[in-house]
Amino acid sequence: MKRLLASLGLLLLCAGLASAQASDNAVNQVAQRMYCPVCENIPLDECLTIACQEWKEEIRAQLAAGKTEQAIIDSFVVRFGDHVVGVPVDPLLRAMTIVLPLLATALALAVGALTFRRFAAGETQAAASADHEHREATYRQRLEADVRARR
Amino acid sequence: MLAELGLAALTLALAGALYAIAACLYSARTGERRWLQSGRNAALLTCPALLLATGALVVALLTEQYQLSYVYQVTDPGTPPLYRFTALWGAQRGSLLFWSLLMSCFICGAIGLNWRGERRLMPFCIPIMMASLAFFLCLSLFIENPFERWWILVDAPVEQQVVSSALIPPRAVPPTEANLRAGAEGMNPLLRHFGMVIHPPMLYLGFVGFTIPFAFALAALASGDLSNSWIRATRRWTLIAWLFLSLGLILGGRWAYDVLGWGGYWGWDPVENAAFLPWLVGTAFIHSVMIQEKRGMLKLWNMLLVIAAFSAVMFGTFATRSGVIDSVHSFARSEVGFPMLAFWAAMTLLALALLAWRWRGGALRDERQFASLLSRESLFVLNNVIFIALFVAIFWGSFGLPITSELFLGKEITIGAQTFEFYVVPLFVAMYILMGVAPLAAWGGMTAARLGGMLRIPLLLTALGVLGLTIGGTDLLVAALGYGVVLFAAIVGLCEIMRGVAARRRTLGENPLRAFVALFGRNQRRYGGYMVHLGVTVIGIGVIGSTIFQTEVQHTLDRGETVVIQDYALQYEDFVRAQAVDGRLMHIASLVVLRHGDEVARIRPRIDEYPQLPMSIAGAHSTLENDFYVLLIRGDRQRATFRIYINPLVNLVWWGGLLLILGTAIAAYPKVTRA
Amino acid sequence: MTGNERAIPRIAARWGCPALLLAVIVATLILGAQLAERNRGRPASGPAPDFPLQLFNGETLRLSGLRGQVVLLNFWASWCPPCRAEAPDLQALHEDFASNGLRVIGVNMLESSPAKAQAFIDELGIGYANGEDTEQRIARLYRVEAPPESFLIDRRGQVRQVYIGSIRYDRISDKIQSLLAEAT
Known part of the structure; x- marks a missing residue:
C-alpha cells in the first residue's frame, strides 16, 4: 500500500512537472493560431525574432498556469488587438x-x-x-x- | 562609364517607346502605312536598348562597381558570383529595370509574330504596349534609377555631403574605393537561394505577359474590329503568360518550402495572393474564351476577363512594390506607390470606358444564346463563377478587408490561412467536380441520361479508388472524400486521353505510343488541356496529403539520443559552427535519419545568423511517399531542439506542377502541321 | 447578331459598366488613402500626437496635460537589450532635470506580460512614469518600428528630435537643457 502511494505520488509529481513545463508541442499548438507582433503575416510559431520568442515563453507560462488555449489567445488579443490572430475577434470584422x-x-x-x-x-x-x-x-x-x- | 551607358540606353528606350506611341496613333488617324512601320521599328528598338541597359547593370554588379548605389545596396565583396547576377532582381530598382526588359522582349515577340496576321490591330496595339513600357521606364529613370551613383559634395555641410545621384552633381568627387567596399550592404539573406534565381524571372514573365492580351483586347475595342481576330492573337499569348505565371507560383512555393522554414509551401500571404489573383482570372479566361471561339458567346465577358487579368497584374505589382501591405515578400517602401496606383487606375478606367463605349454601340452582342443547361458552355460558365468567387474572396481577404479595417475602423488585422481555407476549400471542391464533369459534356447540350451514362465508369472507378484508400488505412472521412473528388477529375482526364488513343488505334491502326503522340500533336489544346487537368489533380492529391496528414512535433535531443516518429527515427549526431564565405555564421546540426531501423539519410538542418534576422534552413529526406523535414530551432553541442515534420505526398505538388507546365506548353506550342 | 437583347439583364446592361468604373475610382481613392497612411513617417517635427497612457500605478496620463514641460517619450520593452542599456541614463536624466521641468515617460510596447515590465522597472530602479501601450496604439501613432525609440517634445508640445536606438546621457543632456531654457 505504501509503495502504491509512493508511486502514485511520483506519478502526480511527474504530472505536475509536465504541467509546470508545458511542452514545446503544446506551445506551438497555441502559437500556430497566432501571428507575429512585429512582422506582419508570419505565424508566431515560425517566427524567430526576439519578440516572438518572448511571446512563446509567455504562452508556456500561461499554459503551465493551467489556462486553456482559447483563454491564452484571448488574453493576447485584449492586449495587442485583432492583428495577432488569423481570424479577427471583433464581431463586426x-x-x-x-x-x-x-x-x-x-x-x-x-x-x-x-x-x-x-x-x-x-x-x-x-x-x-x-x-x-x-x-x-x-x-x-x-x-x-x-x-x-x-x- | 557603365552608368552613363546604362542611362543613355534607358533614355533611348524611353524615347523609342514615346515615338512609337505617337507614330502609331498618327498612322491610326491618317491610315499612313509608313508611320506605322516607323512606329513599329521604334518599338522594336526598345528591346536592344534595354538589353544594353540591363547588361550594363549586370556588368557593374559582376565587376563590383560599388559606386553605383544599387550595386552597393544589394551586394558586398563576399557575395558569390551567381548571386551577384541574381542581385539584378534582388531589390526594387534593379527588378524594375529587369521587368521592363522582359516586357519589351514580350512586346517584340508579339509584334514580330502577329504583325502579318493582326496588322489592323497594330496601330492601337503598339501604343498600348508601349504606354505600359514607357510607364515603367519613367519609373526607372525618374524615381528608382538603378544607375545612381554615390558622390561626395566637397562644399556641403558634413551631414549632407554624401548623395546618390544619376547625374554628376557640380563640385562632386566619387567616394574612395575602400570606403565603398567596406560599406556595401549585401543581399537580403532570404534571397540567397536557388529558388530565387528563377522564381522572380518566371513570375515577372507571367506578369508582363498579360500585357500582350490586354493590348490586343484594347486594340480590338479601339479599332472596332471585334471579330475573332483579337481572340486568336490573345488566346496563345494568354496561355504563354499563364504558363510562366504558373511556373513562377510553383517555384515560389518551392522556395518557401526550402527557405522560409515553416514546413509548408503556401502561406496565404498577401503577396503570394497578389500573384495568385491574375492566375485565377487567367484560368477563367482560358476556359471561357473557348465558348466565344466555338459558339460566339460571352464576348463582353471575355473582354472583361482580359482587362481584369491585366488589372490584377498591375494591382499586384502595385501592392508588392509600394508598401501598401506588409509581407515577407514585399519590397521596401518606395516612392513608386502613387505613380503605380495612378497607372493601374488609368489603364483600368481607360479599358472599361472603351468597353462601355463599344457595348453601347452594340458590337459586343452575343451571336447565340445558351441552348441547354447541360452543355459544355453552361458548365464553363459555372467554372467562371467559381474562379471569380475565388478571386473575390481572396482579394477581399488579402486586401479589401485589412485595408478597410485599418483605414475606417483604425484596427490592424491579419487574415490568416484558417480564414482563407474556410471559403477556398469548398470552392476548390466544386472546381474539381466540375473538372470531372465538364470534359464529358457536349457543346450545345445533351440529355441528363447521356451524361449520366458517360459518368458511370469514372464514378465507378472513383468509388473503387476511395474504397481502396479506406481499406488501405485512410480513416478520415474528409480526406477520403477529398481524395475521391480529386481522383474523379483525374480519372475523367485519363479516360478522355485513353478514349482518344483507342479511337486512333481503331480507325488508323496505330500502335498505342504513336497514337498517343499523334493525339497530342493533332489536338494540342484539347489534350494539353487534359494534361493540365491531370497536373492539377496530382497537385490536389499532394495538397490534401500534406495538409491533412502532416505530422509536426518538436523534440529536444541530447547528443547521441534518438527519437522515434512514426516509422522514422532521428538521431542527433553532431553540431558544428562554421563561417560561410560571405561572413555569416552558421549553426549546423548533423542528424541521422533511420527508417524501419536502417539508415536512409544524413541531414544537416542549420540556422544562418544574419544581422537582421536568423534564418532556419531545413534538412529534408525526400521520397515520393513523404518528406521527412527537420528544422533546427536552437541548440549547442550537448542538446538541441528540432522541429520535425512528416509531409506525406508533398512531392506530388511539384510533380503535378511539372505536368501542368508540360500540358500548358503543349497547348501553347505553335501548331507544327500547316493547314 | 440575332435579337437577344435580353441575353444580359437590362439593369446589368445599363448600369454594369458605370458601376465598375465607379468601383475602380472608389478603390483608387481608398488605396491612395491607405498608401498615404502607410507612408507617413515618424513625426520628426511639428505637434506631437496626443494620447492617453494608462500607467502601471493605475493613473491615466495624457500628453496634452503635460504642456509647458519638456517631455522625453521613450518606447521600450523588457526583452530588448538596448532598452536595458539606456534605462540607467534615462533614470539619471529624470533625477537631474525633473525639478527643471523635464518629464520622462516610458511607453512599454510589445511586452509579453505586464509582470515582466514591472520586474524590469523594479530591477533597474526606474522612477519615472511608465505605462503599457495596449494594442500598440501609441507606437502606431508615432510610427515606432522597434524599441527603443525616443521623442523629445518641447514645452509647446512640438516634437524637436527623434532618437532611434539607445539614449546616452551625455549625448542628449545639452539638447534637453536648451529646450528647458526655452520659454513656453
Missing part, C-alpha cells in the same frame, strides 16, 4: 470576413443562374443561324489566309 465572400459567391452564382434562366426557346433558330455563321467564319478564314499568302 469577423462578420465581414466570413459573410462578404459568401455574399460574393452567392452573387456570382445568381448572375450565373440568371444567365441560365435566359436560355431562350429559340434553340432551333439559333442552330440554323449557327450553321450559317460557321460557314461564314470558315469562308472568312480562308479569305484571310489567301490574302496573307499573296502578300
